[in-house]
Amino acid sequence: MCRHLAYLGPAVPLGEILVRPEHSLYRQSWAPRRQRHGTVNADGFGVGWYAPEDPVPARYRRAGPVWGDGSFADLTRVVRSGALLAAVRSATVADPDGEAAAAPFAMGTYLFSHNGAVLGWPRSVAPLAGRLPPADLLDLAARCDSALVWALVQRGLRDGYPAPEALSGAVADVAAAAPGSRLNLLLTDGASISATAWGDTLWYRLDPAAGTVVASEPYDDDPLWTEVPDHTLLTATRTDVLLTPLKEPAP
Numbered sequence: 001m002c003r004h005l006a007y008l009g010p011a012v013p014l015g016e017i018l019v020r021p022e023h024s025l026y027r028q029s030w031a032p033r034r035q036r037h038g039t040v041n042a043d044g045f046g047v048g049w050y051a052p053e054d055p056v057p058a059r060y061r062r063a064g065p066v067w068g069d070g071s072f073a074d075l076t077r078v079v080r081s082g083a084l085l086a087a088v089r090s091a092t093v094a095d096p097d098g099e100a101a102a103a104p105f106a107m108g109t110y111l112f113s114h115n116g117a118v119l120g121w122p123r124s125v126a127p128l129a130g131r132l133p134p135a136d137l138l139d140l141a142a143r144c145d146s147a148l149v150w151a152l153v154q155r156g157l158r159d160g161y162p163a164p165e166a167l168s169g170a171v172a173d174v175a176a177a178a179p180g181s182r183l184n185l186l187l188t189d190g191a192s193i194s195a196t197a198w199g200d201t202l203w204y205r206l207d208p209a210a211g212t213v214v215a216s217e218p219y220d221d222d223p224l225w226t227e228v229p230d231h232t233l234l235t236a237t238r239t240d241v242l243l244t245p246l247k248e249p250a251p
Contacts, residue, residue, distance in 0.1 A: 002041055002089045002090055002103070002113070002114070002115045002116075003025060003028040003032055003035065003041055003087065003088050003115065003215075003217065004025075004085070004087035004088075004113040004184075004216055005025050005085070005087070005213065005214070005215040005216070005219070006084065006085045006086075006113075006186050006188050006193045006195070007212070008082065008083050008188070008190075008191075008192070008211050008212045008236070008237065008238045009207075009210055009211015009213075010210070011081055011082040012080060012081075012082075013076060013077060013079065013080050014047060014049060014075065014079050014081060015076035017084065017086075017213070018047065018076055018084075019073065021219035021220045022219070022221075023217070023218065023219045023220060024219045025086055025087075025215070025219065026067070026072075026088075028088060028217065028219075029041045029042060029045065029066045029067060029088040030065070030067065034201045034217040035200075035201075035217070036200055036201065038090045040090065041065075041088035041089055041090045042064070042065035042088075042090070043089045043091040043101075043102075044062060044063050044064065044088075044089040044091075044098070044099060044101060044102030045061070045062060045065070045069075045087065045102060046060065046061030046087055046099070046102045046103050046104050047059070047060055047061075047075075047076070047084060047085070047087075047104070048060075048084065048085050048086070048106060048111040049079065049081035049083065049084040049085075050081055050082070051081065055109045055189075055190060056108065056109060057085075057104075057106060057109070057111055059104060059106060061099040061103075061104075063098035063099045063101075065088075066088055082211070083188065083190040085103075085104045085111040085112075085113060085188050086104070087102070087103035087104060087113040087186075089101070089102050091144065092117040092144065092145050092146075097142035097143055097144060100142040101143075101144045101146070105141050105146070105147065107154050107157070109190060110163075110187060110188070111187070111189075112153060112185070112186065112187050113146075113185070113186040113187075114145070114149050114150065114184070114185055114186075115182070115184040115185075115186070115200055115216050116181065116182030116184050116199055116200055117181065118149065118174060118178050118181045118183075119179065119180045119181045120178050121145045122145070122148075124177055124178035125148060125174060125177045125178055127177060128148070128152065128174065128177050129148060132151060132152070136151050136154070136155060137151070149174060149183070149185065152169075152173060152174065153167060153170045154166075156169050156170060163189065163194040164194045164233055164235050166187075166194075167185050167187055167195070167196055167233065168196065168233050170183075170185065171183045171185065171196050171198055171246065172246075173249075175248065176249035176250070180199075181198075181199065182198065182199030182200050183196060183198040184197055184198055184199065184200045184201075184202055184216065185198075186214065191237070192236065192237050193212065193214050193234070193235070193236040193237075194236075195214050195228075195233075195234040195235075195236075196232070196234070196246065197228040197229065197230050197232045198230065198231060198246065199230065200216065201216055201217055201227070202214070202215075202227070202228040202232075202234070203215055203216070203217060203225050203226065203227050204226055204228060204234065204236065205218070205222060205224045205225045205226070206224065206226075206236070206239075206240075206241050207224055208239055212236045212237065212238055212241065214234060214236060228243060231245060232244065232245055233245075233246050
């Protein structure tokens with residue numbers, strides 16, 4: 001499992017979102033409050049952010065725990081952005097890929113994260129992998145379940161589907177192949193956020209003055225936080241959030 005977060009709003013130092021809050025994503029790496037599976041997220045971390053007038057995000061990722069990286073505090077103190085996606089990782093199974101397996105994954109203007117696990121990995125989804133073009137398999141970001149889910153989302157985006165449909169399509173395919181999988185997905189292009197609640201917690205906070213946050217769990221006790229029902233697709237901008245129910249795939 002993992003914890004992840006996306007933010008759209010006024011430009012602020014990254015640490016105002018990721019480090020300063022009492023129950024920030026930084027703290028959730030060792031003391032999450034609402035994590036249902038696993039207790040520590042020490043198998044890597046990453047943050048991606050957007051700079052003004054540049055649609056392609058920058059990323060900073062590492063293989064170890066975020067609390068062991070002294071550069072992270074400096075980076076989040078001075079770098080400002082109005083759009084970011086960050087995650088702390090608990091690996092589904094041990095893998096050799098290091099920071100390559102740490103979210104956010106990236107393609108063009110998009111950043112992506114997966115909070116969850118594919119049940120029966122990797123054999124359960126081998127048929128799905130076989131449906132991908134060989135070039136997509138050779139281009140997998142890492143050899144973990146999240147990287148394959150990301151490849152499925154990318155295929156949907158390349159085929160012309162809007163981001164919410166690319167996410168929900170990937171969830172439907174993986175849930176059909178591997179029932180019981182936890183598939184909380186998070187995707188942003190710096191202007192909007194798409195996310196799924198499927199098997200784990202997801203919350204959002206919408207404040208017209210302070211922007212929109214979508215996260216695995218609240219990072220403070222602000223009453224504006226709202227829990228997203230399970231099996232739901234969320235789409236959000238800086239000023240609006242829309243929730244759409246998702247159906248279980250047919251047997």
